[in-house]
Amino acid sequence: MGCPISKRSAAAASAPSEKLHHQPPSERTRIPPALSPSDASTWPTWLLSVAGDSLLGWNPRQADSFRKVAKIGSGTYSNVYKAWDVEAGRMVAMKKVRFDVVEPESVRFMAREITVLRRLDHPNVVRLEGIAISRVSSALYLVFEYMEHDLTGLAAAPGVRFTEPQVKCYMKQLLSGLEHCHSRGVLHRDIKCSNLLLDNEGILKIADFGLASTFDPDHKARMTSHVVTLWYRAPELLLGATNYGVGIDLWSVGCILAELLMGKPVFPGRTEVEQLHMIFKFCGSPSEKYWKNSKLRHATIIRPKQNYTRCVRETFKELSHSSLSLIDSLLALDPADRGTATTALNHQFFTTEPYACDPSSLPQYPPSKEMDAKLREEARRQISVSRKGNSEASRRSSVRKCNSRAVPAPEANAELQVNLERMRLMMTHINMTSKSEKFPPPHQDGAVGVPSNGLMSFAGSDTSFASYSGRGLIASKEEPRTEEHGLRRLLEIKRNRRVHGTKRKELVALGSVKHNS
Numbered sequence: 284m285g286c287p288i289s290k291r292s293a294a295a296a297s298a299p300s301e302k303l304h305h306q307p308p309s310e311r312t313r314i315p316p317a318l319s320p321s322d323a324s325t326w327p328t329w330l331l332s333v334a335g336d337s338l339l340g341w342n343p344r345q346a347d348s349f350r351k352v353a354k355i356g357s358g359t360y361s362n363v364y365k366a367w368d369v370e371a372g373r374m375v376a377m378k379k380v381r382f383d384v385v386e387p388e389s390v391r392f393m394a395r396e397i398t399v400l401r402r403l404d405h406p407n408v409v410r411l412e413g414i415a416i417s418r419v420s421s422a423l424y425l426v427f428e429y430m431e432h433d434l435t436g437l438a439a440a441p442g443v444r445f446t447e448p449q450v451k452c453y454m455k456q457l458l459s460g461l462e463h464c465h466s467r468g469v470l471h472r473d474i475k476c477s478n479l480l481l482d483n484e485g486i487l488k489i490a491d492f493g494l495a496s497t498f499d500p501d502h503k504a505r506m507t508s509h510v511v512t513l514w515y516r517a518p519e520l521l522l523g524a525t526n527y528g529v530g531i532d533l534w535s536v537g538c539i540l541a542e543l544l545m546g547k548p549v550f551p552g553r554t555e556v557e558q559l560h561m562i563f564k565f566c567g568s569p570s571e572k573y574w575k576n577s578k579l580r581h582a583t584i585i586r587p588k589q590n591y592t593r594c595v596r597e598t599f600k601e602l603s604h605s606s607l608s609l610i611d612s613l614l615a616l617d618p619a620d621r622g623t624a625t626t627a628l629n630h631q632f633f634t635t636e637p638y639a640c641d642p643s644s645l646p647q648y649p650p651s652k653e654m655d656a657k658l659r660e661e662a663r664r665q666i667s668v669s670r671k672g673n674s675e676a677s678r679r680s681s682v683r684k685c686n687s688r689a690v691p692a693p694e695a696n697a698e699l700q701v702n703l704e705r706m707r708l709m710m711t712h713i714n715m716t717s718k719s720e721k722f723p724p725p726h727q728d729g730a731v732g733v734p735s736n737g738l739m740s741f742a743g744s745d746t747s748f749a750s751y752s753g754r755g756l757i758a759s760k761e762e763p764r765t766e767e768h769g770l771r772r773l774l775e776i777k778r779n780r781r782v783h784g785t786k787r788k789e790l791v792a793l794g795s796v797k798h799n800s
């Protein structure tokens with residue numbers, strides 16, 4: 284009685300584990316038919332220079348062969364639109380990626396997303412169907428199959444509470460997709476509910492590979508620890524690990540499993556220190572051996588004074604034995620104890636009753652996205668504030684209510700957003716030539732005309748995003764430095780000093796360090 288999709292996935296999983304990251308993309312990727320338009324022109328040279336291999340066999344689509352229908356998502360690095368593919372006569376999702384053609388680092392990050400997506404081909408991973416370029420600007424759109432929902436939007440929709448068979452169905456698909464990513468040498472590094480898309484047939488697909496990275500388990504390379512949305516971030520990342528593996532994605536899966544079953548996020552921390560504290564309170568303080576072996580960068584400053592006993596089973600006592608057991612192993616402090624996506628798929632959670640329901644038996648929901656959930660939440664907050672005369676008491680109660688149900692998590696790098704904003708201001712302040720153009724406020728994807736037919740054209744209206752470079756700080760430790768990084772690095776150092784100061788204050792508040800130490 285398992286999900287048919289999972290059976291397909293299990294078949295894929297039983298194939299010998301592929302290390303495809305050693306093969307050129309052209310040998311390992313199927314070229315979707317949607318990518319062979321008759322009016323294909325050539326790729327811009329700047330794109331060929333960074334993503335040439337990944338573009339082999341593909342022709343660019345022209346942005347003006349799509350019609351914008353609506354904006355359906357906005358993230359740290361992109362705006363996402365529902366759009367009508369005029370040539371193919373079907374709906375697609377177009378992700379307009381922010382980058383700056385004259386900033387090599389931002390272009391490399393954008394290219395990395397393309398490269399990673401082209402390694403993947405699985406029913407539970409969103410499929411990159413093509414890339415559209417603009418005739419009039421350097422704007423670039425990643426074209427995906429259109430998905431009606433994301434899991435944040437769905438979980439937060441009024442009246443929606445998932446049953447155990449439904450949760451099993453989603454988890455089976457999530458783990459199957461993740462198993463595929465890991466077998467192809469890809470770490471997602473931002474698994475969260477808003478990055479899990481769902482269609483009306485109940486099929487779940489992992490999306491948003493903007494922070495994903497390739498890895499080789501046999502030759503671990505240094506990677507940045509500034510990845511994954513705070514609420515879903517593994518403890519080793521919070522402690523500054525740079526040498527990590529599939530365990531970080533499995534931790535996020537554990538958080539999602541608990542969230543779906545409990546109806547609210549398990550670790551809704553506001554800062555990195557608070558996040559870690561919440562984790563230790565729940566999972567127990569790490570052993571002496573953990574601290575000794577981990578050699579993690581922030582271990583000495585963040586190590587809490589209190590000794591906590593693990594209370595996973597007490598906290599989730601109303602859950603079934605098999606659910607509890609899977610949560611317990613995915614939320615292991617030691618990444619080695621979390622197992623792999625494959626071991627999770629073989630867990631008794633999936634082999635004991637009640638079994639996962641069939642995706643096609645899931646209820647049909649009205650379209651719901653994280654963006655809708657955010658808008659609903661904002662509208663509810665506004666009403667509550669105006670009713671209660673904007674008093675402090677009403678604000679507090681609104682925050683409490685907000686935390687008591689599935690709510691959109693802050694962005695993967697929410698902490699960095701503030702700094703980016705500050706950086707933009709500083710850039711303008713020090714009067715760098717046309718920098719104000721290069722760093723427009725996030726999500727101001729303006730200049731989009733709305734014709735009377737309600738559809739917005741992509742032609743000639745898409746210059747704003749192509750000039751933003753926000754991804755640099757996230758993974759800067761992995762990337763070779765360029766001259767242009769001088770200033771950015773300087774700003775980052777200032778930021779770190781400030782963050783360190785903030786962290787210290789929090790640590791004092793949490794009793795981890797002495798006031799005068």
Ligand SMILES: Nc1ncnc2c1ncn2[C@@H]1O[C@H](COP(=O)(O)OP(=O)(O)OP(=O)(O)O)[C@@H](O)[C@H]1O
Pocket residue numbers: 355356357358359360361362363376378409427428429430431432433473477478480490491492493652653654694695
């Ligand atoms: N293929 C798709 N079909 C439908 N909606 C989509 C699709 N891809 C993305 N979206 C919507 O757009 C939102 C943002 O997309 P995505 O996560 O890829 O962008 P991002 O800029 O990396 O976001 P974030 O910073 O939140 O991680 C998603 O949460 C989802 O609601």
